[in-house]
Amino acid sequence: MDKVRVKTMMPPGHVRAPAYLRGKTGVIERRLGEFGNPELLAYGHLDGPKQPLYRVRFTMAEIWGDAAERPTDTIDAEIYGHWLEPLDQG
Template identity: 50%
Template sequence: MRFSVGDEVRVRWATPPGHVRTPYYCRGLSGRIERICGQFHNPEELAYGRTGDTVVTLYRVRFQQKTLWPDYTGPEKDTVDIEVFEHWLETAR
């Protein structure tokens, strides 16, 4: 595992073609690891009928609502949790 609970991470900004499990609206944005969900066969590989032999760690990343949607007018403490696979994450700078 590359990250620990509490680490600040950034979702890679990428727009690969095809099936990916990382929502477009969180790409390029930073949040904190809220939980480590476990290790799973890579669903992006499985979607194309490949073996999915590569096992990747899945993290739950917590984002401030305002980070995802700058026009958000709700309470500052509101958050959104998104599960993101490790190969989509990098250390926040």
């Protein structure tokens, strides 16, 4: 499984990487193909480069730490490629 981390940056504007997942590590659950980048589309730039979209699976323990309701429950979210950093396979 490919491990990835969501970038921690916090730019203003229309972004679809949820704040609660930024900086969190997950594994790619599946690759969804290429899609328009909402950060361009939202501002009327329709011809910009597409982004690969991934479904990334995170554990509740990774996201919420000790506050997790049940550490092994999971959250899957779709994250665009430009928001992900690959991690070394461990």
